[in-house]
Amino acid sequence: MVVLSAEQVRAWDRFTIEKQPIASIDLMEKAAMACVQWMETNRIVNQQQFYIFCGKGNNGGDGLAIARLLQKFNRPVDVFIFETGQLGSPDFQQNLHRLHTLPVTIHFIQENSPLPDIPESVLVIDALLGTGLNRPVEGRMAALISHINQYPNAVISIDLPSGLFADQSTLPHPCIHASITLSFQCFKPALLVSENALFFGIPVILDIGLDQRFLNSCTPLYEMTDGPLAKAILQPRLAFSHKGKFGHALLLAGSPGKMGAAVLAAKACLRSGAGLLTTLVPELERMLFPTAIPESMSILYDNRKPEEILSDTSIYKTIGIGPGLGQQPQSRDWLHHLLTHFRKPMVLDADALNLLASDVRLLEGIPPFSILTPHPKEFDRLNGTCSNDFERLEAALRMAIQHQVIVVLKGHRTFIAMPGGRAWFNTSGNASMAKGGSGDVLTGMLTGLLARGYAPEQAALLGVYLHGLAGEIASRKLGKESVLASDIIDSIGPAFLELESSN
Ligand SMILES: NC(=O)C1=CN([C@@H]2O[C@H](COP(=O)(O)OP(=O)(O)OC[C@H]3O[C@@H](n4cnc5c(N)ncnc54)[C@H](O)[C@@H]3O)[C@@H](O)[C@H]2O)[C@@H](O)CC1
Numbered sequence: 001m002v003v004l005s006a007e008q009v010r011a012w013d014r015f016t017i018e019k020q021p022i023a024s025i026d027l028m029e030k031a032a033m034a035c036v037q038w039m040e041t042n043r044i045v046n047q048q049q050f051y052i053f054c055g056k057g058n059n060g061g062d063g064l065a066i067a068r069l070l071q072k073f074n075r076p077v078d079v080f081i082f083e084t085g086q087l088g089s090p091d092f093q094q095n096l097h098r099l100h101t102l103p104v105t106i107h108f109i110q111e112n113s114p115l116p117d118i119p120e121s122v123l124v125i126d127a128l129l130g131t132g133l134n135r136p137v138e139g140r141m142a143a144l145i146s147h148i149n150q151y152p153n154a155v156i157s158i159d160l161p162s163g164l165f166a167d168q169s170t171l172p173h174p175c176i177h178a179s180i181t182l183s184f185q186c187f188k189p190a191l192l193v194s195e196n197a198l199f200f201g202i203p204v205i206l207d208i209g210l211d212q213r214f215l216n217s218c219t220p221l222y223e224m225t226d227g228p229l230a231k232a233i234l235q236p237r238l239a240f241s242h243k244g245k246f247g248h249a250l251l252l253a254g255s256p257g258k259m260g261a262a263v264l265a266a267k268a269c270l271r272s273g274a275g276l277l278t279t280l281v282p283e284l285e286r287m288l289f290p291t292a293i294p295e296s297m298s299i300l301y302d303n304r305k306p307e308e309i310l311s312d313t314s315i316y317k318t319i320g321i322g323p324g325l326g327q328q329p330q331s332r333d334w335l336h337h338l339l340t341h342f343r344k345p346m347v348l349d350a351d352a353l354n355l356l357a358s359d360v361r362l363l364e365g366i367p368p369f370s371i372l373t374p375h376p377k378e379f380d381r382l383n384g385t386c387s388n389d390f391e392r393l394e395a396a397l398r399m400a401i402q403h404q405v406i407v408v409l410k411g412h413r414t415f416i417a418m419p420g421g422r423a424w425f426n427t428s429g430n431a432s433m434a435k436g437g438s439g440d441v442l443t444g445m446l447t448g449l450l451a452r453g454y455a456p457e458q459a460a461l462l463g464v465y466l467h468g469l470a471g472e473i474a475s476r477k478l479g480k481e482s483v484l485a486s487d488i489i490d491s492i493g494p495a496f497l498e499l500e501s502s503n
């Protein structure tokens with residue numbers, strides 16, 4: 001699925017109107033019908049009384065058409081039109097005209113009229129502003145939005161919560177707090193970033209039949225991963241293969257007191273298909289590590305220089321570096337050693353990124369097509385502080401292009417920025433994964449997929465998707481509160497199976 005800017009969505013509307021062709025009022029009708037159908041399917045239409053707040057643009061036009069369709073369910077519908085003193089858009093006017101003969105109460109919110117009380121039984125539909133927002137909300141409109149927000153009533157926003165910029169930061173300006181946002185045809189970036197979570201609530205994308213041919217000539221702002229994309233990347237594990245065929249991974253992770261991170265990453269690496277794994281283990285931990293994961297070989301390291309311990313890295317297909325590593329000088333020496341001797345794509349996470357942040361010249365030395373997996377704070381340390389989520393997405397993409405690396409910016413919708421300038425939001429996963437250790441699992445999985453022979457961009461897309469799917473599978477069994485990182489690892493196999501057998 002594509003993620004488009006407000007401008008691109010408007011162009012898609014125009015393309016559909018011209019090329020299908022369809023009258024714009026009929027397209028509005030389709031949009032309104034899609035909303036009401038969704039409300040019917042989700043049993044919202046039968047239970048409520050409706051207050052529909054409308055602006056005078058086409059978003060308000062949608063609201064008026066929805067009012068007309070909802071009154072057929074014999075529920076009280078009140079429409080509140082935010083009066084600007086200007087004529088509404090032509091489709092707004094036509095829908096207002098269509099509404100006049102029907103049993104819908106129409107109120108006009110004038111400059112000085114009091115704002116309406118919202119009784120408990122009311123479901124609010126917000127059709128004040130959509131993709132036509134061209135400046136931050138202020139004045140009377142801001143007062144109305146704050147007024148609606150102060151009530152506990154459920155709010156369904158049409159297309160976008162009013163006040164939300166589709167493709168730039170809205171903070172600190174006012175915006176409706178929707179419970180559900182019914183948005184048309186595709187995601188807009190604003191519905192994917194965590195700083196807006198309070199505004200959009202649960203986002204639902206409704207197909208309103210915009211003409212698919214538009215996408216042949218449009219370069220989407222971003223894209224979204226999904227099952228079919230991940231499945232298309234999957235490679236069968238061929239019969240007559242042996243362990244050497246699936247790549248030997250090296251892992252530099254863990255430090256005294258933090259060996260759990262190394263164990264999680266190592267297990268996830270092997271569960272993701274690597275043929276062999278060697279882990280660099282601090283001498284002090286020589287007893288614990290092999291017991292925790294006998295499938296991994298170990299190289300013990302002490303205070304000697306890294307080159308005295310591991311001079312030849314050529315047998316390894318890839319290296320995963322960072323989880324639980326710590327930032328002591330010894331870790332820095334190892335990171336430096338591996339970055340200067342190993343030139344194939346590797347995976348860098350956690351303390352590897354923190355060490356890079358303290359010496360950004362090291363960034364230049366990262367092998368092309370390596371995968372960096374920062375969470376937002378790690379990213380900001382590396383890049384410089386970003387003041388909002390949109391700035392961070394753009395900075396991640398710039399970093400990917402400038403350093404020819406893949407940046408996996410972790411979050412509820414993990415963002416995967418590619419060296420060629422394309423970027424994806426991931427769709428799998430849930431809140432059960434917001435726990436210590438799940439990042440270590442991701443590092444292990446990506447390392448495993450690289451070792452297994454996946455090209456780096458494919459490893460990133462597949463790995464991030466599978467990691468989320470494994471979290472979903474674990475939470476189906478255990479509930480979102482109780483999933484541990486080890487449960488995600490146990491679900492990597494089932495995630496592969498679920499993906500293989502999906503349509
Ligand atoms: N034919 C089409 O183009 C379709 C449009 N659709 C709907 O139309 C919407 C876009 O409609 P419009 O382009 O008319 O735009 P909107 O209805 O989102 O808003 C337009 C009006 O709001 C004003 N405005 C902008 N920022 C403001 C602010 N901060 N405070 C107060 N007023 C502000 C503008 O000056 C303009 O008059 C979509 O979000 C969607 O809901 C759907 O009906 C699908 C089809």
Ligand SMILES: [K+]
Nearest residue numbers: 126129160162
């Ligand atoms: K809206």
